[in-house]
Amino acid sequence: MGRKKASHRYTSEAMKTKYFDWRKQVLERDDFKCQQPGCYCNGRSKVEAHHIRTWAKSKRDRFDVNNGIALCKRAHKAITGKEELFEQLYDLIVIMNKSSKTNTKSRT
Numbered sequence: 291m292g293r294k295k296a297s298h299r300y301t302s303e304a305m306k307t308k309y310f311d312w313r314k315q316v317l318e319r320d321d322f323k324c325q326q327p328g329c330y331c332n333g334r335s336k337v338e339a340h341h342i343r344t345w346a347k348s349k350r351d352r353f354d355v356n357n358g359i360a361l362c363k364r365a366h367k368a369i370t371g372k373e374e375l376f377e378q379l380y381d382l383i384v385i386m387n388k389s390s391k392t393n394t395k396s397r398t
């Protein structure tokens with residue numbers, strides 16, 4: 291019994307690490323700013339990492355940086371239950387953020 295518990299804990303710890311890593315990469319790419327267009331917060335609120343394709347839906351890209359976007363608490367709450375409606379929009383924002391990052395970073 292004890293053994294089983296321990297291994298289960300290990301899995302969730304590994305999962306946690308993976309999640310925190312994913313979250314960090316998402317927030318860094320989005321400059322820790324809320325990406326919801328026209329959001330009241332104006333990019334000044336504390337942000338959370340939102341799964342563009344929900345956790346349940348995305349088995350493969352759960353920890354794919356491209357499947358995450360930084361949203362403030364209020365924006366995150368506002369789209370909960372409507373995630374699918376925002377998938378395309380967020381995908382686009384992610385692509386734009388990614389390309390602007392590579393542009394500023396590219397030096398030869």
Ligand SMILES: [Zn+2]
Nearest residue numbers: 324329331362
């Ligand atoms: Zn916001």
